[in-house]
Amino acid sequence: MSDLHQRLLAAIEAEMIIAVAATTGPWTTFDDGLVWADAPGDPVAGCADLTNAAHIAAQDPATTLRRLAEDRDVLARHPVCVDWENCGGAGSDCHGCRGEFHPCPEILSVARRHGLDLAAPS
Numbered sequence: 001m002s003d004l005h006q007r008l009l010a011a012i013e014a015e016m017i018i019a020v021a022a023t024t025g026p027w028t029t030f031d032d033g034l035v036w037a038d039a040p041g042d043p044v045a046g047c048a049d050l051t052n053a054a055h056i057a058a059q060d061p062a063t064t065l066r067r068l069a070e071d072r073d074v075l076a077r078h079p080v081c082v083d084w085e086n087c088g089g090a091g092s093d094c095h096g097c098r099g100e101f102h103p104c105p106e107i108l109s110v111a112r113r114h115g116l117d118l119a120a121p122s
């Protein structure tokens with residue numbers, strides 16, 4: 001597993017912990033700017049700007065967890081090639097998309113989605 005994979009998995013795990021701990025959705029915006037979860041209790045957020053409230057409601061935990069699970073699946077499909085003698089790739093290639101160096105465009109896309117600074121030492 002590459003350092004970038006490890007950094008991304010750590011970022012995904014950290015976001016998953018937050019999403020799992022948050023109030024279960026779906027989250028709904030009301031005309032007063034409050035965002036309520038489909039569970040008894042306090043509102044999960046409140047904004048004077050209804051567009052902000054709508055944005056928050058759209059990021060409910062289930063939605064976030066689906067996105068993170070997809071990112072984790074992409075990472076699993078695009079590891080550094082460790083079986084290069086059998087698959088024909090090189091040790092610096094992506095095993096998922098042969099012919100591409102690792103990190104391949106798919107991994108770079110996941111990294112950008114998570115705001116990782118790809119210029120920072122990995």
Ligand SMILES: [Zn+2]
Nearest residue numbers: 078094097104
């Ligand atoms: Zn790849």
Ligand SMILES: [Zn+2]
Nearest residue numbers: 081087089095
């Ligand atoms: Zn391979």
